[in-house]
Amino acid sequence: MTLRERPTATRDVLLRGGRILDPSQGVDERGDLLVRNGVIEARDRSLGTPDGAEVIECDGAVVAPGFIDLHCHLREPGREDVETIATGARAAAAGGFTAVCAMPNTEPVTDNQAAVGFILRQALRAGAARVYPIGAISLGQKGEQLAEFGEMVGAGAIAVSDDGKPVASAHLMRTALEYAQTFGIPVIDHCEEPTLAAGGSMNEGIVSARLGVKGIPPEAEEVMVARNILLARLTGGHIHLAHMSTRGSVELIRWGKAQGVHVTAEVTPHHLTLTENACEGYDTHAKMNPPLRTAEDLTALQEAVRDGTIDVIATDHAPHHYDAKEREFADAPFGIVGLETALGVLLTDLVHTRVLDLPVLVDRLACAPARIFTLPGGSLARGAPADVTVFDPDLEWSVDPTEFASKGRNTPYADRLLRGRAIATIVDGHIIYRLKG
Amino acid sequence: MSKTLGKDLLGLEPLSTEQIRLILDTAEPFKEVSERQIKKVPALRGMTIVNLFFEASTRTRISFEFAEKRLSADTVNVASSGSSVQKGETLVDTARNLEAMRINMVVIRHSASGAPHFLADRIESNVINAGDGTHEHPTQGLLDLLTLRDHFGTLEGRRVCIVGDVLHSRVARSNIWGLTKMGVQVAVCGPRSLLPRDIADFGVTVFKRIDEAIEWAEALNVLRLQLERMQAGYIPSLREYNRVFGVTRERLERVRHDVVIMHPGPMNRGVEIDSDVADGQHSMILDQVTNGVAIRMAVLYLLAGGRPELADAAKGGSDR
Numbered sequence: 001m002t003l004r005e006r007p008t009a010t011r012d013v014l015l016r017g018g019r020i021l022d023p024s025q026g027v028d029e030r031g032d033l034l035v036r037n038g039v040i041e042a043r044d045r046s047l048g049t050p051d052g053a054e055v056i057e058c059d060g061a062v063v064a065p066g067f068i069d070l071h072c073h074l075r076e077p078g079r080e081d082v083e084t085i086a087t088g089a090r091a092a093a094a095g096g097f098t099a100v101c102a103m104p105n106t107e108p109v110t111d112n113q114a115a116v117g118f119i120l121r122q123a124l125r126a127g128a129a130r131v132y133p134i135g136a137i138s139l140g141q142k143g144e145q146l147a148e149f150g151e152m153v154g155a156g157a158i159a160v161s162d163d164g165k166p167v168a169s170a171h172l173m174r175t176a177l178e179y180a181q182t183f184g185i186p187v188i189d190h191c192e193e194p195t196l197a198a199g200g201s202m203n204e205g206i207v208s209a210r211l212g213v214k215g216i217p218p219e220a221e222e223v224m225v226a227r228n229i230l231l232a233r234l235t236g237g238h239i240h241l242a243h244m245s246t247r248g249s250v251e252l253i254r255w256g257k258a259q260g261v262h263v264t265a266e267v268t269p270h271h272l273t274l275t276e277n278a279c280e281g282y283d284t285h286a287k288m289n290p291p292l293r294t295a296e297d298l299t300a301l302q303e304a305v306r307d308g309t310i311d312v313i314a315t316d317h318a319p320h321h322y323d324a325k326e327r328e329f330a331d332a333p334f335g336i337v338g339l340e341t342a343l344g345v346l347l348t349d350l351v352h353t354r355v356l357d358l359p360v361l362v363d364r365l366a367c368a369p370a371r372i373f374t375l376p377g378g379s380l381a382r383g384a385p386a387d388v389t390v391f392d393p394d395l396e397w398s399v400d401p402t403e404f405a406s407k408g409r410n411t412p413y414a415d416r417l418l419r420g421r422a423i424a425t426i427v428d429g430h431i432i433y434r435l436k437g
Numbered sequence: 438m439s440k441t442l443g444k445d446l447l448g449l450e451p452l453s454t455e456q457i458r459l460i461l462d463t464a465e466p467f468k469e470v471s472e473r474q475i476k477k478v479p480a481l482r483g484m485t486i487v488n489l490f491f492e493a494s495t496r497t498r499i500s501f502e503f504a505e506k507r508l509s510a511d512t513v514n515v516a517s518s519g520s521s522v523q524k525g526e527t528l529v530d531t532a533r534n535l536e537a538m539r540i541n542m543v544v545i546r547h548s549a550s551g552a553p554h555f556l557a558d559r560i561e562s563n564v565i566n567a568g569d570g571t572h573e574h575p576t577q578g579l580l581d582l583l584t585l586r587d588h589f590g591t592l593e594g595r596r597v598c599i600v601g602d603v604l605h606s607r608v609a610r611s612n613i614w615g616l617t618k619m620g621v622q623v624a625v626c627g628p629r630s631l632l633p634r635d636i637a638d639f640g641v642t643v644f645k646r647i648d649e650a651i652e653w654a655e656a657l658n659v660l661r662l663q664l665e666r667m668q669a670g671y672i673p674s675l676r677e678y679n680r681v682f683g684v685t686r687e688r689l690e691r692v693r694h695d696v697v698i699m700h701p702g703p704m705n706r707g708v709e710i711d712s713d714v715a716d717g718q719h720s721m722i723l724d725q726v727t728n729g730v731a732i733r734m735a736v737l738y739l740l741a742g743g744r745p746e747l748a749d750a751a752k753g754g755s756d757r
Binding site: 331 | 554555636
């Protein structure tokens with residue numbers, strides 16, 4: 001759709017001697033992978049080097065289907081001072097993501113076909129990761145009138161969401177789930193009961209009580225998760241639940257799936273690795289919505305990723321200006337950047353600690369997103385689009401936000417020593433990122 | 438444990454029992470200064486203190502100012518209604534500008550929990566929390582402790598119940614930390630909608646009904662009920678609050694033992710407390726106010742590096 005229009009012809013790329021890990025085909029073996037004309041050409045224990053091919057030595061590295069982030073905020077149009085589609089797409093590439101889905105809470109809101117077209121055009125210019133626009137559910141994300149799903153899908157939108165704002169009206173959500181079926185797209189909801197969450201800045205619990213910060217109870221999310229699953233059951237539509245954060249939500253999703261409801265869900269790397277304790281000292285880099293919860297929630301979310309109750313891991317990459325986070329906790333905005341730390345954090349805190357197996361992680365980052373949103377990629381099968389992520393699972397590095405490709409520096413992982421990092425990212429046969437040094 | 442307070446006084450939660458006792462003991466000699474004809478000692482001569490009040494306050498601000506002046510510090514009051522954000526200048530800019538004028542201490546009152554911590558992390562001056570959002574009001578907690586200690590002689594084993602809107606009260610939090618660290622048995626009583634969900638994890642007893650609380654307690658610390666709580670839907674009406682949770686003479690007379698009454702002020706007479714209780718013989722409300730000045734003198738003196746064993750000498754009028 002977008003990157004096929006790249007002007008230059010591609011050289012062959014040979015990824016030599018890596019651990020080829022493609023859960024979509026059940027492949028996990030050492031070998032070479034050849035990319036030609038934008039598709040996967042061949043995979044074998046050993047391939048010769050075609051004339052003129054660019055060779056990437058992958059010894060000790062993992063060669064996986066390109067990661068797809070179903071949830072990020074690229075801020076353009078409207079807040080180009082904080083992030084642009086180009087800087088966001090480059091940050092994605094640096095983090096090993098070959099595609100990202102851009103949420104529509106831009107200024108103005110991405111709620112029409114022209115706005116969707118603009119995002120695709122900017123992504124094409126950037127020539128980094130693919131960018132799939134997500135259209136708004138309601139005009140201006142006001143929660144009143146449905147946006148034109150048909151025209152937005154025609155222009156390239158792959159889903160609809162009022163993310164950043166919950167869909168408060170159950171009637172509107174029902175209608176969206178019904179109407180979206182014509183176009184075969186999922187409806188994504190930011191599950192938050194607005195009156196329960198009003199004014200809250202962190203998880204409601206002992207830490208918020210001690211800090212004197214207004215809390216957001218887990219039930220603010222769970223009430224809406226339950227509602228959305230019931231509405232998906234009512235309508236037969238596909239509900240995708242964004243950034244799940246509680247044990248109760250996991251139980252509800254498990255129930256919904258057992259009932260045969262078309263429900264899918266995502267969780268962020270930070271909700272899998274951090275708890276409300278990160279808010280101690282009023283650290284605004286730990287302020288996000290949904291808030292970081294408890295160790296009990298963390299365990300339940302990890303288990304849900306392992307057993308597939310939660311289908312995918314998505315970053316909820318949310319850049320903010322330095323000054324915006326440098327203020328009183330209650331006044332600081334929600335959200336952190338995540339594209340460039342996701343892989344390292346997940347490998348360090350989940351895979352190297354044996355909470356998750358590597359093939360499961362690759363599935364949740366690459367294969368499952370393509371599968372549940374029917375997007376290109378997510379596979380290294382012959383003839384598949386040549387979207388490939390090469391990462392060194394043991395490369396140690398320290399997070400230095402000033403080196404981010406993203407304009408956002410707001411991360412709770414600053415100065416963390418991580419183990420594992422993308423070393424090359426290939427989109428449509430083009431090498432869009434290579435780690436220097 | 439350290440015999441000093443460190444750079445800042447941000448709350449009672451991080452303080453040790455020894456540090457709290459140090460402040461209470463240091464306040465003792467300073468009480469007498471306020472009883473003199475000439476209410477001034479030179480302990481903080483040459484020091485510059487800024488009282489940065491981002492939220493309306495009469496009692497606390499005046500109490501700090503008296504404490505500073507009686508220690509001979511030079512003081513400047515900066516009052517601003519509304520938050521710094523509304524004012525257009527960020528809190529950190531305000532603080533850095535003040536510090537550029539070479540000050541020694543900042544006393545801050547702010548509507549956002551954590552604002553004093555934010556400031557303390559970013560400036561060299563000593564920071565004293567004069568009440569931040571719904572977090573802590575450490576000098577109030579300390580003056581409550583001093584008032585109780587004056588009355589009972591010792592704190593260990595006493596039974597104190599905090600009554601009212603604990604959820605939104607910084608006074609309640611500082612009291613809970615201070616009292617429990619000093620070995621006092623602490624209870625809370627109020628409508629469940631105005632208690633934090635995890636209140637029991639603070640190590641306090643929870644009473645559903647005020648009569649049970651009065652039966653148990655030797656002292657009640659009655660919190661102010663903000664009118665906004667009714668508008669925000671936490672309670673149906675002030676009238677019903679008074680009928681269900683109000684501390685009335687009738688209720689106090691039902692028990693055999695004396696119950697001492699405290700209130701951080703300002704009071705809503707006829708809502709959380711009846712006038713004849715507030716003005717009654719067991720009320721220590723004005724003692725609290727008097728002790729407030731001594732406590733604040735002690736905190737200022739200790740943070741400025743004053744040696745506790747010299748507090749007596751300091752008040753005597755000799756230079757340190």
